[in-house]
Amino acid sequence: MTQTPHPADAYGHLADLASRVNSLKLPEAVAFAGRLDSPTLTALLERSDLRCGAAIAAEVAKAGRGDVLEGIAQDRLADLLGRFTPDERQSALHLLDVPTRTSVMRLMAYPEGTAGSIMTTEFVQVPTVWTVAQTLAHIRSTEQEHETVYAIYVVDEAQRLQAVVSLRQLVCADPAAPLLDVARGHAPIACGPYADREEVARIIRQHGFLALPVVDEEHRVVGIVTVDDVIDALMEEAQEDMGRFGGGEHMGAPYLEVGFGTMLKKRGGWLAVLFLGEMLTASAMQHYEMELEKAVVLAMFIPLIMSSGGNSGSQATSLLIRGLALGEVRLAQWWRVLLRELPASLVLGAGLGAIGFARILVWQHAGLYDYGEHYLLIAFTIWLSLIGVVSFGSSIGAMLPFVLQRLGLDPASASAPLVATLVDVLGLVIYFSAAALLLGGTLL
CATH class of the missing domain: 1.10.357.20 (SLC41 divalent cation transporters, integral membrane domain)
Structure with a gap:
């Protein structure tokens, strides 16, 4: 008897898998995704081009698969939970551990269209007294905890941002050199959590950043906005603007699903x-x-x-x-x-x-x-x-x-x-x- 292949086996690349799920009707897409193993399903739900991500995530929460939700990047998870009904959201939050739940709820509290609403709280932050070697060892040991490692954010004893060291600078530097010696140049450029996402995009474009730190009133890093987050946000805003410019309103869903x-x-x-x-x-x-x-x-x-x-x-x-x-x-x-x-x-x-x-x-x-x-x-x-x-x-x-x-x-x-x-x-x-x-x- 021939064994039925696993749904993920037919699609080696996540982009192909997301395209396959997008081509299905909603009930079929939810059922298909439910048969995926946890790592594949987590990776699928992290894709911003997945149209029915919220519905699939709601079914995942209903099934009690907290490991899948825990594995999703916190900024993406906050976006998905924001589309849940209040009851679904509460049930999903109870599946998360306390640190993740606190972080996701904080992200969801920021108004839509702000830096806080699109930032991720998964970044590398180290003290000013560390050396290059210590920082590299820390990155290796905590690699699974970070969505991206574009830059390292150096903070003082009060957790205030003092410098930003790019990964390239870190790799090319003397392992024994102090981080502050590597971070030569101007004071770090950052934005507040309530900055408009278009302003964030302008700063990233102007300075050629891959990520921009988001700091609170005391200049402590609360998250980072990556260039892919900005692209996703601006594409969504462009869709809204196109709807308005055509003499209508943004549909908020693919045309055939409205x-x-x-x-x-x-x-x-x-x-x-x-x-x-x-x-x-x-x-x-x-x-x-x-x-x-x-x-x-x-x-x-x-x-x-x-x-x-x-x-x-x-x-x-x-x-x-x-x-x-x-x-x-x-x-x-x-x-x-x-x-x-x-x-x-x-x-x-x-x-x-x-x-x-x-x-x-x-x-x-x-x-x-x-x-x-x-x-x-x-x-x-x-x-x-x-x-x-x-x-x-x-x-x-x-x-x-x-x-x-x-x-x-x-x-x-x-x-x-x-x-x-x-x-x-x-x-x-x-x-x-x-x-x-x-x-x-x-x-x-």
Whole structure:
């Protein structure tokens, strides 16, 4: 009789195993994971790309497999427990030993999006009086207790951070040398547990760190944020921002796993807000109903004018959201941004207007469409309108992220549909104002 292979045997690499589990339906994935041995299951649950990790971990806790939970990195375990129901969380915490339970509960207490919420408390900390040889021996003896060993954090008798020694410095140094002699350079760079994760990412990127120490008010190390933790956090935030920028909310789950009610809730609110905004566009067109009756040809170019304004506004918004997120632009620099956008948008609008002007002339002289005897005035109206609409769209698109940040909101909420809706209404006003100026006494 052929023996049924162990579920882990068919997938030699954890990435392949995680991909296999992600392809299963939730009940199948939980059952499949439950048949894995403890080391494999622990390694699987540590992967951030495992979509049903919380459900699998909840089943693990229900089965009383505390050894699996104990083996998971504490920052990852805190993330998984944060998705449990209160009863499930309490049951899972009782399976942990006291030090691990205390550490995980402390991690869960930090607000989402802060350094404390993504840091790990598993790091190497040694006293200032140690030598390189003592430190290397300590790392070897405690290797299983640390998630990563990118750097060694040197503290004084009061546990205050005094220096950071990279693993490379440690390996290359004289074994008899004191640690403080190896840690030459500036004072250690650190952040507080309530620092925003985007600020943590900026510091790590600026200094090329693999890990950043997180210190409390007394400068004692409470954890470290590793570069892979930052990448995972920023990818999650990018997904949330993409949802908002598309005119919706973050689903919080793969598309095919989102419930029907959740889909309606996440998308319906924004669609209703945008619909109310577009109603103003209908009101604006009603206001210019007489002009449209006199010059029906103007209606042909309304989609062109509105889409150009919305496109320019969305471009400016996306650039400024990125600039604010990366710290390239600060809130106080809004006026510099406006001074840059205005001349650029004027030139861009003039360029688009020239294309529209040429189009009318080509169609008129090629006999493709007859715009009437005042076709030149119509062409100039389109040109002038595009300059105004593109300039306005770019300006409001650039300023909206600043306004939202000033109000304490996420700049990514300045979604492309929202910008387009705002530009549509006033774009019509600009268009018909230009038409009244140039076509008054002729077509109007």
